[in-house]
């Protein structure tokens with residue numbers, strides 16, 4: 001089956017309908033690896049997020065860049081190690097990198113990563129020392145580089161280094177160069193916790209492919225690897241929550257508790273710029289569906305009045321994102337600046353409260 005074939009009824013790529021599941025508990029997971037959780041989220045602002053974090057936290061952009069690439073590659077190694085068939089290294093030798101990478105190319109198109117093309121490998125035969133790819137309109141350049149580094153490291157079982165070069169405003173050349181040092185088994189482990197709580201979210205399934213019909217509000221351009229919400233033109237992509245969490249945890253490990261507030265602030269700004277007023281005002285049912293279609297988690301309560309906004313969510317993917325969104329929702333609806341308080345409950349739920357600042 002071609003990953004990029006689309007459903008005749010709803011138009012989404014079969015590579016999405018067959019491989020991903022929208023669960024009743026507000027999560028999106030991989031069919032073959034239910035522990036692998038993804039969000040389908042607005043990506044235009046991802047690279048802006050890294051830029052804002054470097055400003056708010058007072059560290060250089062280059063430092064954030066390295067941290068994002070390293071953390072993301074760690075998550076990608078762990079994920080691929082779990083899901084790729086055994087003997088994949090052998091497969092890479094026999095089938096060659098081109099075959100492997102053509103899979104990555106079509107995967108990139110359906111996941112909304114942009115258009116990936118293989119440049120070549122050096123030396124041309126045998127064990128590669130360097131592999132070049134080109135990416136056009138990446139959903140996030142550092143996240144893409146982390147993915148590519150992680151994938152190369154799983155195939156070669158050696159540490160790899162990434163360099164990149166902008167070719168024009170949309171295209172980048174990315175080279176991965178292998179070092180001599182072997183990767184130990186511990187480099188392939190990353191604990192991913194499955195969502196703990198069941199849920200009652202119901203999607204109407206497409207009669208053609210079984211994916212939620214709500215996905216019809218998005219359009220896939222399978223030539224460019226760009227997915228957009230039709231009405232607003234906002235771009236979205238599917239990305240692993242473990243990769244994002246790994247980045248944020250690494251930042252917090254290094255810079256402490258203020259990282260959470262920085263992520264919330266950056267996401268608040270992103271959401272204020274991107275959300276339509278009527279989306280913010282769509283209430284419990286509307287926001288619950290928006291969150292579940294994106295795999296962010298299951299909204300279980302929401303109250304909003306002049307005094308503020310109070311909400312609870314089961315299985316939150318990235319709690320700081322949700323708090324930033326809640327701030328933006330409150331501010332768009334009330335016209336007042338908000339102040340947030342949040343906590344993770346013992347049962348894993350996120351409880352957040354926004355009050356006028």
Ligand SMILES: [Zn+2]
Pocket residue numbers: 007008009010011012017206207208209210211
């Ligand atoms: Zn369909």
